[in-house]
Amino acid sequence: MIKVGIVGGTGYTGVELLRILSKHTHVEIVVVTSRTDAGVNVSTIYPNLRRTINLVFSPPDIEILCQCDVVFFATPNGTAMQMAPALLAKGVKVIDLSADFRLKNVAVWEQWYEPIHACPELVASAVYGLPEYHREAIANAQLVACPGCYPTAVQLGFLPLLELGLIDTHGLIADVKSGVSGAGRKAELATLMSEAGESFKAYSVHGHRHLPEIQQGLELMAQQPVELTFVPHLTPMIRGIHATLYGRLTQDISLTEVYRVYQQRYGQELFVDVLNIGAHADTRNVRGSNYCQIALHQPQGKNTLVVLSVIDNLVKGASGQAVQAMNIMCGFAEDEGLQALALYP
Ligand SMILES: NC(=O)C1=CN([C@@H]2O[C@H](COP(=O)(O)OP(=O)(O)OC[C@H]3O[C@@H](n4cnc5c(N)ncnc54)[C@H](OP(=O)(O)O)[C@@H]3O)[C@@H](O)[C@H]2O)C=CC1
Numbered sequence: 288m289i290k291v292g293i294v295g296g297t298g299y300t301g302v303e304l305l306r307i308l309s310k311h312t313h314v315e316i317v318v319v320t321s322r323t324d325a326g327v328n329v330s331t332i333y334p335n336l337r338r339t340i341n342l343v344f345s346p347p348d349i350e351i352l353c354q355c356d357v358v359f360f361a362t363p364n365g366t367a368m369q370m371a372p373a374l375l376a377k378g379v380k381v382i383d384l385s386a387d388f389r390l391k392n393v394a395v396w397e398q399w400y401e402p403i404h405a406c407p408e409l410v411a412s413a414v415y416g417l418p419e420y421h422r423e424a425i426a427n428a429q430l431v432a433c434p435g436c437y438p439t440a441v442q443l444g445f446l447p448l449l450e451l452g453l454i455d456t457h458g459l460i461a462d463v464k465s466g467v468s469g470a471g472r473k474a475e476l477a478t479l480m481s482e483a484g485e486s487f488k489a490y491s492v493h494g495h496r497h498l499p500e501i502q503q504g505l506e507l508m509a510q511q512p513v514e515l516t517f518v519p520h521l522t523p524m525i526r527g528i529h530a531t532l533y534g535r536l537t538q539d540i541s542l543t544e545v546y547r548v549y550q551q552r553y554g555q556e557l558f559v560d561v562l563n564i565g566a567h568a569d570t571r572n573v574r575g576s577n578y579c580q581i582a583l584h585q586p587q588g589k590n591t592l593v594v595l596s597v598i599d600n601l602v603k604g605a606s607g608q609a610v611q612a613m614n615i616m617c618g619f620a621e622d623e624g625l626q627a628l629a630l631y632p
């Protein structure tokens with residue numbers, strides 16, 4: 288058994304970590320933090336965890352967290368970078384769900400996030416936690432930066448094409464829709480039911496902070512510069528990311544051949560499921576599960592390929608992927624605690 292701590296246990300990704308880890312056979316959750324709800328029983332705030340988690344939220348305290356083998360940060364951007372150095376110095380493995388360690392270029396991070404990064408010296412050693420691309424590095428990492436929800440769906444969708452140079456890296460398009468839980472649990476005007484319900488909108492069209500993260504990942508896969516247009520949208524659903532990805536094929540190959548490429552690339556992957564040609568990926572089919580489902584289309588047989596990639600933003604897009612990384616780091620079965628199937632309907 289390993290001892291696990293969660294900083295930010297009252298947020299949506301925090302409670303999702305609690306739900307997943309409560310069924311993990313090698314994990315004992317020893318500390319879960321909240322500043323606002325310190326002293327309150329977890330199941331008082333989250334009755335769905337009654338009879339499963341018997342813990343009280345405590346304030347984030349480095350001394351206590353240092354007693355853990357693994358600490359997850361399910362906190363807003365800018366928090367993990369303040370606390371991670373002390374934990375890492377004590378040999379604790381840190382898995383950060385925020386963006387603090389995702390971007391390799393600190394100047395770019397400071398352009399999109401906060402004016403000054405608190406520990407730029409740690410950025411180079413952080414491993415980007417996308418198991419399907421960085422599995423070996425994750426296994427040896429002490430600090431993992433979990434990918435954002437949009438970046439997970441987009442990178443998994445484009446990966447097989449970019450690795451083999453099958454798609455023109457100029458003019459890639461990622462048209463992506465998210466459920467409102469992607470914005471977290473904090474009260475916000477834009478996520479009120481009367482604002483987000485029965486409506487649908489694009490936002491941050493001029494530039495979203497996931498753009499540099501996605502671009503960094505795609506360029507690594509392609510080994511060349513990538514030109515990407517990324518437009519996020521808010522949909523009136525709670526969970527789910529649906530990415531519609533467009534790119535022009537560089538070779539005259541059939542959809543069947545592209546399908547074989549995806550099958551080959553993801554055939555051994557536990558959590559990437561390539562659907563039959565012509566299928567439509569549906570966020571409903573991954574809701575609550577750690578799966579990414581991918582569907583391939585070539586409308587009217589033209590040169591443009593359309594890839595549909597769906598995940599649950601709170602599972603494969605956040606807490607599930609974080610547990611997947613922990614399993615790899617600790618030598619557990621990669622799907623331990625992650626076997627839950629999607630809820631239907
Ligand atoms: N929601 C999603 O779909 C996804 C989220 N992420 C990322 O995961 C992280 C968490 O997101 P989410 O769960 O949605 O966020 P929430 O806003 O729902 O929760 C944030 C949590 O962090 C705690 N917290 C806030 N500030 C601090 C602080 N300074 N020190 C310690 N704890 C703090 C809060 O509790 P309290 O204030 O009581 O301490 C709360 O428990 C974010 O970085 C987000 O970008 C990544 C992928 C997907």
Ligand SMILES: CC(=O)N[C@@H](CCC(=O)OP(=O)(O)O)C(=O)O
Nearest residue numbers: 385386435436465466467469470
């Ligand atoms: C719907 C919605 O608001 N989504 C969030 C997704 C960001 C997120 O969670 O990502 P980080 O981990 O990079 O902060 C947003 O657009 O800000």
